[in-house]
Amino acid sequence: MAEIRFETIRKTFGSFAAVDGVDLEVKDGEFMVLLGPSGCGKTTLLRCLAGLERVDGGRVFIGDRDATDLPPRRRRIAMVFQSYAVFPHMKVYDNIAFGLRMQKEKKAVIDDRVRSAAELLHIEDLLGRYSSQLSGGQRQRVAVARAMATKADVLLMDEPLSNLDALLRLEMRAELKSLLQNLDATTIYVTHDQIEALSMGDRIAVMNKGRIVQLGNPLEVYDNPADTFVGGFIGNPPMNFLDAEVVANGGAVIAKVSGGSFELPVEAAALVRHDLLLGIRAEAIRVETTSAEGLVRAKVIVLEPLGSHNLLTVQCGEDTLKVSVQPDLFPQPDSDVWLRLEPARIRWMDRERGTAIHTGAEELATETAIVIS
C-alpha cells in the first residue's frame, strides 16, 4: 500500500514560504506530476516527502504510516535526482546495488535485481564502468536503475530529464513512461516542462508560489484551467486572454471584446458582467477569410509556418492573439482575417482575480490535438 497524503504542509526558509499550506492525496500506484515554474515549491514539496527537508508545519503520510518524523531511509522511498547523483567512486554495478546492500539483501538477490534493472534501462554492458566514463544520458539511466532496483513503494523523480538535450529528452520521456507504467510503485514526478507533465502524468498538480493552484488529469488542466496562471503556463502557445464583457441586449447575450462582438448561447446569461477575461486556446479559434455574422475582425501581424500547422499572431482591436490554422492556409501579414471564437471553447475568468468562472457549458476538447511546436 503506497498512497501518499500531504496534510497542510508548510516549509519556510527564513521568512520565505517555499511551500505554503499544501494538501494533496496521491492514490496508490498513481503517477502524479508536480508542475510549475522555478521557485514554485514543487521540488521542496518532493524533498519534504523524501525526508530531505524537515517540514515546518503539517504531516506527511506514506501508506498508512505517519512519516513526518522519519528519516529518509525509513520511508521506503527511492529517488532520482536532477543531477543524477551517481556515486563517482563506485562502478555502475555498485551504484545500482547500493540500496540493496544497505538493506542487507543476499548476494544472489542483489545480483539478480541489479542485472534486471540494468537490462530494463539498457545499460547491461556499462556495469563495470565508473560514472566519469559515462555520458549524461547514461548516468541518468544509472540513476533510474538504482532507484528501481530497490523496488520501493514510492518513486520520487526530481526533473530527471531536464539536463538532457532535446532529442534525448524526447526518447527518454517515452521510455520512462513505458517503464513506469509497468511498475507498481506510486510515482511523484517534478518538472517545469508542461509537455512532460501532460504526456506522462495520470494527474497533474500545478503549483505556483508554494501552493497547488489546480489538480486534475492532463486534459482537465489543459482545457479547463483554474486561473490565468495555469492557462498561461500550460500549452504552447499559452492561452490567449482578452479583456471582455458580457451584456444582455434584448433577449440575446452578447460578448464584447475590443475587436468586436459576437453572440453567446442564452445559457450564458449568468455571465453578464463587465469585468471578465475571455480565455481561448490558439487552436480553438477558427479563421475565416471573409467577413460574416458573429465573427471578429483581426489583422495578421506574423505568420509562422511550423510544418504541422501555421501559427498566426494577430491584432484584434487592442489585443494580440495567437491563432493556429491548418498547414495549407497562409494568411499574409497585414491582411485581414475573421475569427470565430467558439463559445463552448471559451474559458471565462474574473478579470480582477484571474480565476475561472464555471458556467457548466464548457466542453473539453476531445478531438483537438494538443499541438506542440
Place this chain on the structure above:
Amino acid sequence: MTTIAQETTLTRRRRRWEALPYWLILPTVVYLGLFFVWPMIQGFGLALRDEDGNWSWSAIDTMVNDAAFGKALSFTFLLIVVIVPIQFVLALGMALLLNARLRGAGLFLYIFLLPLAISDLAAGIAWSAIFTERGYLNTILEGVGVLQQPFIFLDPTSRTQLVIAVAAAEIWRSTTFMMVILFAGLQGIPKDYVEASEVFGAGFFQRVRHVILPMLKPSIQVAILLRLIFAFEVFAVVIALTGSGATVLAAEAYKWQVTNENEHVAAAYSVVILGLSLAAAAVVLVALRTPRERRLR
C-alpha cells in the same frame, strides 16, 4: 494542523539538530583558544611585566635601548623594501608564464612549486654554500673569467652585501608562495576581457597593465599582505647566511629567550613583530582597496 505537542517535538528536534555544527567546530575553537589566543594574550602580559611579575615598562625599555634593536629593525625593513617588489614582479611573471600553457607546462609547474617545500633554514644553508668565499658562485665566476680571485660576498662589515645575499636566498625560496596566489587570481579572470583587449589592439605589456593587473587587484592584495606578514618573521635564513653579521627582529627574540633567558624582552620583540604585521596588513588593505562599484561581482 499539528498539535502543540507535535510542534514542540519538531522544535526540540530541530534545535538539537541545529546544534550539530557547533559541536563539530568545538574542538577546533577550544584548541585554538588554548594554544593560540591564550598564549597571545600571555605574550602581551609578558612583555609588559618585569622579572618579579609587576607591571612595568622595563622589558620594552631594555629592548628599545638595546643597540641591536635599531639594527634588527632597520635590517628587517631593508630586506622587505628590497625583496617584496622584486618578488612581486617575478611572481607575476611566473604566474603569467604558467598561464600561457607552454609545452612542458607540467614540468615547469613542478619546478616552480618546489620552493614551497623548502624551509628558510635550508635555503640559508644552500645559499651560504653558494655565496661563501670558497663557494659555488666564486667557482663559476672565476671559471668563466669574470673574477680573478674569490670575491667575499658575505662580508659581515658590509650591510649592502648581506642584504643582497639574504635577498637572493629569500627571493629564491618564497617567490613561489606569491606566485600561487597570483596564479589562482589569473585563473579567475575571464578570457573574454583579455581577448577583447587583444582585438582592440593592445600589445602584451599594455594588456598586462590595463586589463590584467586591475582585475588581479584582490589577489595582489592577498599576496602582498601575506608576504609582508611573513617578511617580518624572517629568521633562520639570516642566521644561516650572516652568522652574527646581521640580525632581524625574530632573531633578537630568539636570542633574548634562549641565550639571555629573558622571556619578557623576547615577548616584547614578538609584540613588535605582531604590531608591524598588523600595521602592514592595514596599509595594504587600505591602499589596494577596490571600491564596491568597481568590483567584478
Place this chain on the structure above:
Amino acid sequence: MTGLPRIRVGRALAYVAALAISAFILAPIYLITLSAFSTFDAVYDYPKNLVPNHLSMESMNVFLDSDGVTDSLLRSVYVAVITIVACLAIGTPAGYALARFSFRAANPFQLALVSTRAFPLIIIAVPLAVTYIRVGIDDTIYGVAMAHIAFTLPLTVLVTASVFAGISYELEEAAMTLGCSRLSAFGRVALPLALPGVAASAIFIFVTTWNEVFAAALLTLRNRTLPAQMLAALDTSPLPYRLAGGFFLLAPALVVIFFIRKYLLTTWGRVAR
C-alpha cells in the same frame, strides 16, 4: 589565456624566461645535493666541483653518525605524525561543518581562521615556552607538536572545508534515500571522495611541520627536531655536516610536493582568496 603573444619571438622569449627561472630554482638544490653526496674534504675544496663525478656517502655518513642527528630525524618524524593526525582529527569535522551547514557562527569562525595567518608563530612560541616550563612539558616533542598543531589547524580547517564543499551534497542525500543514516552517508560517500583532498592537506601539514624552525628551536633543548638541531649547530658544526643536514631538510618535502602539485594551485589559491 592571458595571452602571451602568439608570435614566434614572444613565445621563444617565454620559453627562455621559463627555462631561466627553472634553472634559478633548480641550481641551489642541485648544488646542495652535490655537496651532501661528496667526500668530507671535497666540501672544503676550491674551486668547487660542479659535476657529479665524485659522489660519495662520506659526508652523509659523518652527518648521520654525529651525535643526536638520527634522533633528531626521528623526532621530526614523530612530531610530523602527531601533528598530522591531531590536525586532521580536530580540523576535519570543523571543515565539514563549514562546508555543509549554514549557521550563524560560520562567518565569524571562518574570518577568525583566515586572520590567524596575520599572527606570527613567534608571538605564540615565547609564551608557550614559558607555560611549558611551568607545566613541565618543556623540551618534549609533544610540546613542539602542540605548537605546530595550533599553527596548521586553521589552514587545515579551511582546506577540508573547501574539499567538502566541492563534493555535492546531493550525493550524500542520495545515499540517505537509499538506506544510509547521515553518518553512514558521510562515511560511505563523502569521506572516500574527500580522501584525495584530505591527503593533500596532510601533506601541507607535513611540509610545514618538517620545516618549522623557530618554535622547534625555542621549545626544545635536548630533544630537538632536525631543524632545531641544525640551527643550534650552525656555528659549531663543520660545513659537510651543515650541507648534509640541509639536504635532509629539503629531500622529503621535495618528494612530497611532487605528489600534490595539482592540489597546491587549487586549494591554496582558493583558500587564500
